[in-house]
Amino acid sequence: MRIDRLELGGSCRVMGILNVTPDSFYDGGRYDATEAAIARGREIAANGANIIDVGGESTRPGAPAVPEAEEHERVVPVITALAAELEIPVSIDSRKPAIARAAVAAGAALINDVGGLRDPEMVATIAELGVPAVVMHMRGTPETMQREPDYDEVVGDVKAWLAERVGAAEAAGVAREQLIVDPGIGFGKTLEHNLALMARLAEFRVIAGGVLLGASRKSWLETLSGAAPELRLPGSLAAATAGALAGADIVRVHDVVATRQAIDVANALREFK
Numbered sequence: 001m002r003i004d005r006l007e008l009g010g011s012c013r014v015m016g017i018l019n020v021t022p023d024s025f026y027d028g029g030r031y032d033a034t035e036a037a038i039a040r041g042r043e044i045a046a047n048g049a050n051i052i053d054v055g056g057e058s059t060r061p062g063a064p065a066v067p068e069a070e071e072h073e074r075v076v077p078v079i080t081a082l083a084a085e086l087e088i089p090v091s092i093d094s095r096k097p098a099i100a101r102a103a104v105a106a107g108a109a110l111i112n113d114v115g116g117l118r119d120p121e122m123v124a125t126i127a128e129l130g131v132p133a134v135v136m137h138m139r140g141t142p143e144t145m146q147r148e149p150d151y152d153e154v155v156g157d158v159k160a161w162l163a164e165r166v167g168a169a170e171a172a173g174v175a176r177e178q179l180i181v182d183p184g185i186g187f188g189k190t191l192e193h194n195l196a197l198m199a200r201l202a203e204f205r206v207i208a209g210g211v212l213l214g215a216s217r218k219s220w221l222e223t224l225s226g227a228a229p230e231l232r233l234p235g236s237l238a239a240a241t242a243g244a245l246a247g248a249d250i251v252r253v254h255d256v257v258a259t260r261q262a263i264d265v266a267n268a269l270r271e272f273k
Helices: 034-046 068-085 099-108 118-127 154-171 191-199 201-206 218-223 235-245 258-271
Strands: 013-019 050-054 090-093 110-113 134-135 177-181 210-214 250-253
Touching: 013 034, 013 258, 034 050, 034 068, 050 068, 050 110, 068 090, 068 099, 090 099, 099 110, 099 118, 110 118, 118 154, 134 154, 154 177, 154 191, 154 201, 191 201, 191 218, 191 235, 201 210, 201 235, 210 235, 218 235, 235 250, 235 258, 250 258
Parallel strands: 013 050, 013 250, 050 090, 090 110, 110 134, 134 177, 177 210, 210 250
Antiparallel strands: none
């Protein structure tokens, strides 16, 4: 399924995470075989996701970069199969322009760049391909981002950084409505930073065409609850619901069935005015 725009506005969408990796913090290794990943993608769609986000490189704190050829081998066969079969859009979660280009050629309808369009080649790729893209805020790289993160005022700093990246993309010919901003919960932030961004998520709606929230099972939930990754579903649902009520257009999650129910309730509340 190829699209030029995600139809955002109104209801919050659920993006199901499909990590084709051996080392992601929660589900690494479960779906790193191609057939297992394709089967999981079908399951995510059947469970009610609106989008499937396929990633072949872990971005957990401290994670090393994956060679381009290896990432390509992980994600392209999965995207090819799912995009041909499913009725919902498939997204590619990658910082590499060549991977983004190959994924779109394979049928991906959205580029999720956790690098925040810092690579001019990624900006040029999105401008040329004309597909929607997520612009995420991250300090440094996954290997370095949690080394003493510091901001003058985190919400203002992150908003300004994202607005600058959106402006750079616009200057390269990318339509603002084509872009979705993600404040990058857990990416170079402390607990207090994450809470501030969550509490003021609505302020990000003015920057681009939509807002994505990715808070599912991340370590800040453990700081609040003491729960290990496999026990963080309740906190993840609370974060997704709070995000939807604050105006998030997409929530990116591991647990589609439970989140689908929570977001359906949140959407009903959003619409009941």
